[in-house]
Amino acid sequence: QVQLVQSGAEVKKPGASVKVSCKASGYTFTSYGISWVRQAPGQGLEWMGWISAYNGNTNYAQKLQGRVTMTTDTSTSTAYMELRSLRSDDTAVYYCARSPPFGGYFDYWGQGTLVTVSS
Amino acid sequence: AIQLTQSPSSLSASVGDRVTITCRASQGISSALAWYQQKPGKAPKLLIYDASSLESGVPSRFSGSGSGTDFTLTISSLQPEDFATYYCQQFNSYPHGYTFGQGTKLEIK
Numbered sequence: 555q556v557q558l559v560q561s562g563a564e565v566k567k568p569g570a571s572v573k574v575s576c577k578a579s580g581y582t583f584t585s586y587g588i589s590w591v592r593q594a595p596g597q598g599l600e601w602m603g604w605i606s607a608y609n610g611n612t613n614y615a616q617k618l619q620g621r622v623t624m625t626t627d628t629s630t631s632t633a634y635m636e637l638r639s640l641r642s643d644d645t646a647v648y649y650c651a652r653s654p655p656f657g658g659y660f661d662y663w664g665q666g667t668l669v670t671v672s673s
Numbered sequence: 674a675i676q677l678t679q680s681p682s683s684l685s686a687s688v689g690d691r692v693t694i695t696c697r698a699s700q701g702i703s704s705a706l707a708w709y710q711q712k713p714g715k716a717p718k719l720l721i722y723d724a725s726s727l728e729s730g731v732p733s734r735f736s737g738s739g740s741g742t743d744f745t746l747t748i749s750s751l752q753p754e755d756f757a758t759y760y761c762q763q764f765n766s767y768p769h770g771y772t773f774g775q776g777t778k779l780e781i782k
Contacts, residue, residue, distance in 0.1 A: 613770070
């Protein structure tokens with residue numbers, strides 16, 4: 555069965571960076587894309603960006619351009635999201651989610667990773 | 674950027690009720706819309722994609738309709754496990770710039 559398993563919770567200070575991993579199993583990793591979506595406490599869902607696991611092409615949300623980098627390691631079927639220059643309003647649960655080929659919706663989700671930014 | 678506006682923001686209903694949630698896009702998005710259900714502390718779950726296609730394993734009481742700018746999610750007969758928050762999401766500009774609606778919280782009356 556398809557599974558996306560994310561790394562554990564993180565606590566970071568303002569200005570630091572965080573890198574969250576998302577290990578995929580149960581499907582051909584390179585046939586799908588991976589998006590990252592975050593949810594601040596008590597708030598709605600925010601799309602952060604997308605990476606093709608096939609060729610590494612990326613598209614990032616405009617508001618995060620320059621602070622976010624998404625990568626994949628096809629040898630381990632793992633996607634990564636790094637966010638730099640963290641601020642308190644980056645405190646959120648971060649989800650990875652799979653996108654079908656040529657489909658921009660998300661059919662499988664990771665369990666979420668809480669990132670807390672606090673001095 | 675395409676904006677999605679859901680209505681209502683919250684809704685109280687009873688088991689067995691028929692419920693409709695609306696999602697309006699700021700510009701036409703064809704049928705590039707999905708609906709998700711999220712329960713507290715859990716990841717969202719895909720219900721509907723391409724505006725009206727039911728995801729495998731999702732009960733048939735869920736249905737979606739619409740195209741262009743106006744979309745609806747209908748639950749034909751509410752079950753206790755349906756009380757959750759629902760989000761619409763557009764992917765017209767694949768793979769550039771997806772957006773979610775602000776969510777509709779469905780509560781027990």
